[in-house]
Amino acid sequence: MDESRPIFVQIAEQIENDIIAGTLAEEAQVPSTNEFAAFFRINPATAGRGVGLLVDAGILYKKRGIGMFVSPGAQSAIVERRREAFRDEFVRPLVDEAAKLGISTTQLADMIRTEKQA
């Protein structure tokens, strides 16, 4: 865990990563709040807030008395939202830093291509 960001946000991201990777399939049951708390060594209330974030976003849904499950369509919904954020979080800082260092757009594109082949 990264101590400087709210831990419940990091928990939500971790669960999302598992859904994108397919480790948690759609309609699969996700671990309980207490299991998340023990695994990540965090307060159960914090784990509960992380899970709650995903319930509010429709990524997880509750079956009363049974537990928490991955919603149908969760994977594509997460990927879609992260693609929208990709530009702000990754492309813009990359372009800004390249400009600071005098790297041209062509050079930058070449670097990305080379990296992809490596």
Next chain:
Amino acid sequence: MNAAIEVRDLTKRFGAVTAVDAVSFSIRENAITGLLGRNGAGKTTLMQLLTGQQFATSGSILVGGAEPAENAAALERMCFVREAQRYPEDFRVQHVLRSARWFFPEWDAAFAQTLVTDFRLPLTRRVKKLSRGQLSAVGIVVGLASRAPITFFDEPYLGLDAVARQIFYDRLLADYAEHPRTVVLSTHLIDEVGALLERAIVIDDGRVLLDDDVDALRGTLTTVTGGVAAVDAFVGGRRVLHRQSVGSFASVTVGGLDDAARADAVRAGLELAPVSLQQLVVRTTTSAADPSASTGTEELE
């Protein structure tokens, strides 16, 4: 959210020293609360007051609606694991564990046995022959296996190595998840226990500086770094908790930046970095102790 403990205008003086200075706060029921602060901040005195081991000079404490001092019914619901717990002279570890069930109605002897194995405690050894770490482990076993509705741990890990501390944190979390109860943990190992806490109360010089959900506290402070002119222009009238400069660079810690302010900072070419809970406590307690830090400087030239 119900309060397990309500404190109003509580003051404790020892002669000329004011150890606890007119504090008011409440401890949330069935949450793990961290009592954070430097040595001598008043953490232990506060815990002694809450558990009826000291009498308040003034103010009120309500535990489940009743004053705890000389109140057997209230005290029976509490377990206080002190940093320097004393036991009868001839007591061996097994005597401590056997007598614990007289004090704690919810005592779980089987759980205590598991913990003794986890911490590799020698049951037949005299308590006064134990190492500092083993003595701490005895306190932790009593604190956890007591299952007291309100459990206080005052710096419970002295002398424990990293492995044993991790065992404590893991057992605490697992048992708390199964048997939710109110836990108050005083500590200065904030980075180590930060994730275990739901609430944090930061005290300094007998006063409460911060009292909030840990998740809300994380991210309340931001470090802004960049050229001195740009940093100063951005800071303007904001309250600065810490400032450091090297040559033409400056780094300041400020609170409460909204999205617009963050965008302004980025446009001005400044770097923003979040401040961890540990750093938050260091920054707030040092700036409270030294008012000059709010305008202050720490030149490294």
